[in-house]
Amino acid sequence: MIIVLDRKATQEDIDRVAERVQAVGLRVHLSRGTERTVIGVIGDERQLDPEAIQVLPGVERVVRILHPFKLASREFKEAPTIIRLPDGTEIGGAKIVVMAGPCAVESEETLLETAKMVKAAGASVLRGGAFKPRTSPYSFQGLGEEGLRLLARAREVFGLPIITEVLSPQDVELVSQYADILQIGTRNMQNYSLLQAVGRSNKPVLLKRGMMSSIEEWLMSAEYILASGNHEVILCERGIRTFETYTRNTLDLSAVPIVKKLSHLPVIVDPSHGTGKWELVKPMSKGAIAAGADGLLIEVHPQPERALSDGPQSLRPEIFSEVMRELVPVARAVGREI
Amino acid sequence: MIIVLDRKATQEDIDRVAERVQAVGLRVHLSRGTERTVIGVIGDERQLDPEAIQVLPGVERVVRILHPFKLASREFKEAPTIIRLPDGTEIGGAKIVVMAGPCAVESEETLLETAKMVKAAGASVLRGGAFKPRTSPYSFQGLGEEGLRLLARAREVFGLPIITEVLSPQDVELVSQYADILQIGTRNMQNYSLLQAVGRSNKPVLLKRGMMSSIEEWLMSAEYILASGNHEVILCERGIRTFETYTRNTLDLSAVPIVKKLSHLPVIVDPSHGTGKWELVKPMSKGAIAAGADGLLIEVHPQPERALSDGPQSLRPEIFSEVMRELVPVARAVGREI
Amino acid sequence: MIIVLDRKATQEDIDRVAERVQAVGLRVHLSRGTERTVIGVIGDERQLDPEAIQVLPGVERVVRILHPFKLASREFKEAPTIIRLPDGTEIGGAKIVVMAGPCAVESEETLLETAKMVKAAGASVLRGGAFKPRTSPYSFQGLGEEGLRLLARAREVFGLPIITEVLSPQDVELVSQYADILQIGTRNMQNYSLLQAVGRSNKPVLLKRGMMSSIEEWLMSAEYILASGNHEVILCERGIRTFETYTRNTLDLSAVPIVKKLSHLPVIVDPSHGTGKWELVKPMSKGAIAAGADGLLIEVHPQPERALSDGPQSLRPEIFSEVMRELVPVARAVGREI
């Protein structure tokens, strides 16, 4: 940590800052420049709250040197984390993992039909929401436990592991009884009670990036889960909110190589929510794989125009098959399989 | 709702859309232009999911005509909502309400000292966090129930109603036993389980705007609480996330007159989080009152440099007194009292 | 400047950085921490391009300590800059200055009518565009020199100094022959040829903030004008682009006290463009004055529904008079006159 003092800082101000730093067992290194005096903090700065220093009289600015996350960092763990599902599917390994299915689980028939088709097209995991976070209290909120049962039934029939969202700490236990992967949605990325609850579960967690969260905040939310004891976290870029209104969100593919550099955790991309338009799913899926993503999360619905949620961004099964076929050479071009 | 058809839409496409609209009991009005055919929907469009129409073949765009919120709207209730606390304090009435106190409750001594001073300076409500949402799992997370007890003790001594944040649905009952107002923080604005839980409580709820939320989404979150049966919602603008990094957030004061126009709910402003810098609290408090806010939420700490959370934006008590004094003529200039 | 080295940086890397710093006459101060080595640069860091250091092998991050602007800074000039117009009007002094008029000059009759009314209501400067930057090449682009002549005529008749926008370096001379203040629009805030051209003129310049420019970039653009020899710069906050779509821009009133702290230049606010809605002009004008602005730039049109540009945000003259009347007590409440 670097503490920049105000040009009018007094010796007393400097002493007070030094004392504060030393109080938590760190050392200071004073550097007097022509325009500013700067104090360097020696030791693990994470023990020191930047805000507590920022407010001291005579302090102009505090600059952190280290990333605030630790367990999630590459420095902590060099080797990439590979997550194994019960059926042997690996996330973060050489093979690209595609998770596909409807936004919301609606009926047994629709779900089984979708599961059959996405499996045939090459998906490895079935997605589907039983508890749905909806902007409007008047919209369809999901089938709840009945939806979970239908997902489990689809897994039984087609052998596809399932991923589904959990919205509330109270539901973690219930959802864990059915799901192979627990999904944390974008609106809950900083719902710390929920992060701690899934951190105490023994299921892998897919953590979506908050629609207005920085990459650092996203990794801090992963840190919450890791620090609670669950080391199986998959990150999922799903678009961020910007001034552009043509797309629902702006898919930030640069997050993929950045996360790969900063962290050992696998990272996948959701081009369906990331764009909000089904016709952009194919080009952005290709872009994501080419940029280094470990997988994709794609919405597929047999009849998007009858979907109870997120129809405009859902692919028809035949388009999904086409996407999967066209992804094969792209994956190969970057040394991966799909 | 207006449905704009693609210039290549066929008669079959038009019929399919019309059928869909009529299926929920609404009527269609067809308008053939030179470049596009447009279908107007007649009836309460809120019964129709825009997404389900958007995906129909031949549809180019769907435009909602009505706001998606109802109970929160001025159309539903013309008269402004005024919320009365047990001690008679009114929020949304002629008098500006100032809620002040430390970001986090830290100790009985500090809390009582702060309460005494903010009351003397003219605050009507004491704020303080017992459950704290922190970006890092390694930061101080609040005193929990012990913090609630200290708040209750401060109320007993100084007669100030208290407001404190609730983070999780499980905690709503506990927090309601102590608090006069339940606060929903910015990161939980779309935590729907939590919104429904406070919606079932009988305490007024202060709903902070999500740092990434549009005004419409904010009012939709208020709608969740109202639709769950709790009609006492106070909105709180606390800054949105933009590209500007000089301030922690960009305080959107235009949200005040906009909310006043769209909704009957009271709206207050949090200049402390809204800027992240204590020296901006005074000018932005004045700006907020002049723009029509019903109140302020201000962080005050006897020694900001010793605060366990949000020190840089906390006011020393003597500065808070100064702010309160200088607000008097501003409030008067816009026909209010403070 | 602080140079943070990579944890894997070698002695050779350190030496190379030191050599680079010393090459421009600055000194280095080495600080070896437990996790990182940090190099402090001693001397005026503005001589060193942070990017040239950033790319050196072994460098993780470069942190500037000083603001990159100099002539525009409070450190350079403590006393506030007050700009005097030919008729004695002062901008940046105790009196709030209101500049009002139509977005575009359309006809002599309309302009004179507006000028008469805004003067009667208390405006000190007449605004009006002769060269209009329009998003569409098919929209009305302004009357050009004829518009300038009409403005000069209005000044002659009513004694109001005039402000008008200049779009291109070639036009600076022409516009300077007519205008009392040259306006640089939001889209040209980083049009450096234009900034240099107005920097060489002898007319005060009103520099609007870029709709997606940080406060630091804005002050750097002011620096361009100051460094070209023109010391009479007025800053104008006019809203920034965010994800919120209800308003045309998000008016950032916190920019007012921030600019006041960082710079000696006067700062005014444009609530018309800043919100894009006439009904928000009144509350945001009050908010701006209460937050410390030195003035306002307001669009007024005798018949907004007949305006050739920006009608939705223009005030009818009677509303403008009302705004002016209601601003009087607000200005007084913060110790100013209007």
Next chain:
Amino acid sequence: MIIVLDRKATQEDIDRVAERVQAVGLRVHLSRGTERTVIGVIGDERQLDPEAIQVLPGVERVVRILHPFKLASREFKEAPTIIRLPDGTEIGGAKIVVMAGPCAVESEETLLETAKMVKAAGASVLRGGAFKPRTSPYSFQGLGEEGLRLLARAREVFGLPIITEVLSPQDVELVSQYADILQIGTRNMQNYSLLQAVGRSNKPVLLKRGMMSSIEEWLMSAEYILASGNHEVILCERGIRTFETYTRNTLDLSAVPIVKKLSHLPVIVDPSHGTGKWELVKPMSKGAIAAGADGLLIEVHPQPERALSDGPQSLRPEIFSEVMRELVPVARAVGREI
């Protein structure tokens, strides 16, 4: 265009709106709903200024149906525009075009060395800035005409067409004497004088997206050039400004398929400015090509640490060669050559 009336609109209001629409030769279509009356405009809505309607009494909202650009649209011209440079290089055809070189032209030696290497690696166009838009008036502003001469010399020696930026309308003639493609930078995307000036030249124009511009505004700026008579416009996505600070900009790859859908103009991607970090150039170049871009604009410098501008995002020649080699299979995977 759809005009939504206020629920309190009177018959007089309706008549006034209708009259306004009919005055420019368009027809109205009235639709009375249960909650709102809606007026549909029949005919080419581009003749009607939405703002002029928006301000009419009783109007709640105006919704445009058509895109405001015409010449740039796919509706106007279905076939993709292919631009041919003097040496036969085609932009927008089957072959991916890579434009590479230093940010700024610095010296003959460096430029020729870079040109040689980028040509050997497979680049088709040499980039280099002679006139540089710099945030600070104290930074290196480019060599001016001397830089243009050096570029022309490099073209002569290596046979590479050259692209360079033009900053001011006065310079268009001069720059056109040397350059094969005129570049409009991100800060000048809405510098309409400049757009009109290059629109009157006979050189292809590369139009960078404004860092703060929507895709629609970008296409409107292209429309300015097309409407001035120059039909050879290449669009270049170069990152937009968001809240994320890890990268200099957020590269919006979804803009590629969107532009391809809305317009017939070729679109390329600048991953150097788009990310600001050289190590992100490779993955984002792959992502761009996989998503459908027609080319890339990449900064290459023989010694980035000695570059006078934008060093951190410049590739060393050996890394550039590596990028080019690895792009070959990606291009092939999406049916293109490079």
